[in-house]
Amino acid sequence: MKAGLVRPWPDTTDLGRMGVTPQPGDRMVFKVPSLRNIEHTAPYFHNGAVRSLDTAVVWMARYQLGKELAAQQVAQIVTWLRALSGTLPTQYIARPAGMPASK
Ligand code: HEM
Numbered sequence: 001m002k003a004g005l006v007r008p009w010p011d012t013t014d015l016g017r018m019g020v021t022p023q024p025g026d027r028m029v030f031k032v033p034s035l036r037n038i039e040h041t042a043p044y045f046h047n048g049a050v051r052s053l054d055t056a057v058v059w060m061a062r063y064q065l066g067k068e069l070a071a072q073q074v075a076q077i078v079t080w081l082r083a084l085s086g087t088l089p090t091q092y093i094a095r096p097a098g099m100p101a102s103k
Helices: 053-065 071-082
Strands: none
Touching: 053 071
16 A cells, blocks of 8 residues: 555655565555554554654654544544454464474
């Protein structure tokens, strides 16, 4: 998905997928990780620029939706994001069959 959909993303050092393809339509397009266990997977975004989940939510609303959230709204969304935490099935993080052990 495109980072900076409504307002320009603050850091364009990495142009995302465009750096690889190089199609203009791929500018600032990044793979978005799953939000499962998001409270445990800081720092956030493609360059790990944001350490707190509150700030990540503020940035999302600002740059992806063009909205400035009230503190209470941020807190409510973060409460919901925390509901996405849980134990990962061990199969999910298992080494794929045939993959050599890392050095
Ligand atoms: C309030 C609504 C939203 C919330 C709570 C939210 C939450 C998040 C979070 C927590 C991340 C960080 C994922 C990570 O690094 O592990 C993320 C990344 C991302 N989200 Fe959202 N998001 C919202 C709305 C949107 C919308 C509307 C779009 C676009 C249509 C969007 C596009 C993206 C993109 C492109 C990234 C990756 C950016 C990068 O890696 O630099 N998000 N989102």
